[in-house]
Amino acid sequence: MFQFLNFFNALTWPMFESIVMLIWFRTLMGHHHFSRRIFLSAMCLLYVINMVGNGFESPLLRASVASTLSIFVLLLMGWQQNIVRSKRVILLYAIVSSLLSYWVINFEMTMTTLVNVPFVIKTSLDFLANVVAMLAALMVSRVKYSWLTEKFLERHPTQLHTLLFGSLFLRVLNDGLAYLFAVNQFSGSILWDFFLLVLIVGIIFVPVISNQHELLHDRINAHDVEMTATQNYAQQLEDKYSEYRFFRHDYQNILASLEYGIQSENMSDIKHTYYSVIQKSQALLPDAxxxxxxxxxxxxxxxxxxxxxxxxxxxxxxxxxxxxxxxxxxxxxxxxxxxxxxxxxxxxxxxxxxxxxxxxxxxxxxxxxxxxxxxxxxxxxxxxxxxxxxxxxxxxxxxxxxxxxxxxxxxxxxxxxxxxxxxxxxxxxxxxxxxxx
Amino acid sequence: MNYYLLEDNLIQQDRIQSILKSCHIFDQPAALLAALQADTAPKIILLDLEIRTVANAGLNVAKMIRQFDILSPIIIVTTHSEMAAMSYQYQIGALDFIDKTQNEQQFKQRLTSAIAVAEQRIQTQDVAQAEMISLPNGQKSEQIMLNDIRYVTCNDSKSHLITVYCTHKSVQVRSTVKLLPTLHEDLIQIHAAYVINKRHLVSVDTAARTVQLTDQMRVPYSRKYFKMIRDLVS
Structure with missing residues (x-):
């Protein structure tokens, strides 16, 4: 029974990890729709990577290979799909998804080392943690909020670089801790886990919030521009109107002289006035x-x-x-x-x-x-x-x-x-x- | 050559008839449309935009004419000088836009020169080649005259945008190069990224591996299609 559980866990663990990572990545990339073929092949690749990564004897390799390679796979996948043009943005979100997908299981491991539990329970807890990680990822992905921060980050390279280096640092630090954990020099700390979570959430939400702020600012500016444009337009309409009034006045004068010409039956007067009407109306009629x-x-x-x-x-x-x-x-x-x-x-x-x-x-x-x-x-x-x-x-x-x-x-x-x-x-x-x- | 005029003002009718003696004059759109449909000879159509009984007459009549006749030159004669000529050129392919308020001499000059241009156009176009094809653009489509198309190419492999090069224009839509040969048998693929209209194929340059089309356009071909191109040229 125990052996079966252990075997089952060894098989499913990498699968959970890869699925959770992909779900997070998809959510963070603004719910980009990946084709099923891409999704499945990425999943298989991640599965193999995690499987191989967990199988290494050397603790150093076990700690770093799988996470680094899976970030690489996500980056390639985002690149190939051409979601955003900046590779740095894809890299940032690949790192963040890997951090997020490993967080729950890390937390669970910290907890189990603090409280001494029998091996059977620990194994089932591992499985449970994987399920919880997947449920959490799925739940967040249900929220159909389009993050839209990739465009924002492309416009703000400084912020992007800060976040990118921050997340890279966290990734390296995490790998280091995993190494220490594997050689039994570090037994995990709940405080650090929570601190890490806060940092990850920060990396996700800082651009979202600054983006919203910028949008709001833009909208206010746009409103100002619209106001000015409307005022100018009203001014132009008024100018046209006074041109029309001016023309009307002139036109009445011409009509009066025409009528005088008709009454006195003076053809040359009429002709003269008529042609002056044509000339004037062409010169005076405001451009419509x-x-x-x-x-x-x-x-x-x-x-x-x-x-x-x-x-x-x-x-x-x-x-x-x-x-x-x-x-x-x-x-x-x-x-x-x-x-x-x-x-x-x-x-x-x-x-x-x-x-x-x-x-x-x-x-x-x-x-x-x-x-x-x-x-x-x-x-x-x-x-x-x-x-x-x-x-x-x-x-x-x-x-x-x-x-x-x-x-x-x-x-x-x-x-x-x-x-x-x-x-x-x-x-x-x-x-x-x-x-x- | 037959001339048709839609105009409901008697004085303006006389004015135009004094310039164009053999003009068929109509004051109602329906009668004009019926007469145009019955007449198969080449014709030039003059339209006034304002017909008292029908709102927006000129444009609507012109659109109706274009449904059965895409070739006959249409000349707009109007007092609506504020209307953008560009707009009519775009929507119904109006050849010219003549302002009635000009003095007699200018008016006559503009009208005769417009008629001359129209007659010349009729002589150079071949009615048999006026076949339209509907070019898919994503969910929609664009109408384009088959004979105008010289060649089609894609922007880059990922973008799904293609550019159709015509005699005097180029059109960019969302579609794929592969799809074009299915639209008409005269559109043939000669390269992964190029489709040409075989009506315009002139010669093959085997050294540079290009084909030459009318108007000195050159397009590369790939070896896979060479035999077929050679058969077409000879």
């Missing part, structure tokens, strides 16, 4: 090319366009919006990233149009399902390169914009982007799907 925003019922979308419109006007770009029917993006109303996509595309349009002679941007909104951004552009852009990570036309810029757009489109089934270049016009066409389709 203001925005056609009233049909955009989605206020966030409207203000996004308004902000970019103001930016375009400052750069003397003609910015037209053509929206004939009421337009709303109902499926995306709650999704701030959708508006960020629109913002990025408009930013790029402004930037490209600024460099051309034509300087025009046209935004078309058709039947609640198509948003088309057309801008004049100069050189022939190679479409095969534009969405690459590092591709950028901006100085001091990481080329993040279109990469973000591409990822967004990839992750959402109800939106597609087609990019076209036609006769010096760059066209980005977003096709949306209504919510209830």
């Amino acid at each position: 090319q203001l925005l056609n925003l009233k049909n955009i019922t989605d206020t966030t979308l409207r203000s996004t366009i308004l902000v970019k419109h103001q930016a375009a006007l400052e750069k003397l770009i003609t910015f037209n919006v053509d929206c004939q029917q009421p337009f709303t993006a109902s499926a995306f109303e709650e999704d701030l990233n959708f508006y960020r996509v629109i913002g990025i595309l408009l930013d790029n349009a402004v930037e490209a149009a600024e460099k051309t002679v034509e300087k025009t941007i046209t935004v078309l909104m058709i039947d609640c399902e198509e948003i088309v951004i057309i801008n004049s552009c100069t050189q022939d852009i190679d479409l095969t390169k534009i969405t690459n990570f590092e591709y950028t036309t901006k100085e001091n810029h990481s080329g993040f914009g279109l990469y973000f757009v591409k990822q967004y489109i990839k992750q959402h089934e109800n939106i597609e982007l087609a990019t076209m270049i036609e006769k010096n016009h760059f066209i980005q066409k977003l096709t949306l799907e209504a919510k209830n389709q």
Whole structure:
């Protein structure tokens, strides 16, 4: 009975370890969906690694090989799946998952060494600890909170490096302690285990919290920009209105002289006045090319366009919006990233149009399902390169914009982007799907 | 060549007819659409955007025309100068956008030159080749004229983005190179990353291992497909 239990434990232990590690890794990588093939092969690999790692005679190898190799496997897996572009972020979360997966069992071992228990009970406790570790990992993974910190960490290399070195240090320290434990020079300490847990949780939550903080800050800033844009727009409308009033006044004068000409039946007077009307009306009629925003019922979308419109006007770009029917993006109303996509595309349009002679941007909104951004552009852009990570036309810029757009489109089934270049016009066409389709 | 005009203002009808003598004039969209569908000869269509009885007439009529006729040049004649010409060019492939408020001389000049461009376009295009294919883009699709396609290539192996190079434009969508040959028999794969339209295949350069397409475009091929390409060229 005892032998069977021992054998059973030796078989299942590595399996639990690998499954728990994978679950944690998946949760930390923002619930990335790994294909079953990848998941299973990674699991087998981790199983073999842990099996072999636990089988070493030398305590030093037993303490370090399995954990190091399994971090390596997770790193490779994340890399191959192309989840985030920064390998350091993947490494950080691989280390954190390995720390987390070993923590429960370490804690259990500490406890059992403190209290002397018979061997049979200890073995079953080991098994129980493995089950608990897996349940804990599963439970956390049920919380469908997308961490989204990988993008944040990519933008803040200092924080990333600090966390990475912190976690590396913890990993090495843990391996060292495991070695001491194996040669019976260290019997474990509950205090240290708890301290370790706090540190791991800290590593996970520091970026989450700073990310939230930054998002909040961004939103306040964006709100300020929107306010200014709206005020400017109102000012421009008022200016147009006074131009209209001025024209109306002039127009009435012309009509009066026309009527006088008709009454006195003086054809040359009429002709003279008429042609002056045509000339004046062409010179005086205010340019009606203001925005056609009233049909955009989605206020966030409207203000996004308004902000970019103001930016375009400052750069003397003609910015037209053509929206004939009421337009709303109902499926995306709650999704701030959708508006960020629109913002990025408009930013790029402004930037490209600024460099051309034509300087025009046209935004078309058709039947609640198509948003088309057309801008004049100069050189022939190679479409095969534009969405690459590092591709950028901006100085001091990481080329993040279109990469973000591409990822967004990839992750959402109800939106597609087609990019076209036609006769010096760059066209980005977003096709949306209504919510209830 | 047949000319069609949709315009409900009598004076404007006369004005355009004085420039285009043999113009068929309609003041209702339905009648125009029926006449266009019945006529198989090459035609140029002039549309006013504002028809009193129908809201948004011009654009809707143009879209309806495009459903059965993707080739005939459409020229917009309007007072709506604030409307973005770009928007019509994009949505219905409008050839030109002529402002009615110009003086007679300018108006005549613009209209005749637009008609000349349209006639030239009709002469250079071959109706038999106006076949559209629907290019898959993720869950959606894009319409593209088959004869326009020169070649298709992918951005990089992981991205699932492909770029379709046409005569005057290029289009990038989410799809795979492998999928294209299934869309039409004229699209053939010549390399793991390249599909060409065999209508545009000109010659093979065995030394550089490339094929040449019309408009001096060169695309690499892989040896696996060489025999098939050689048979096509000869």
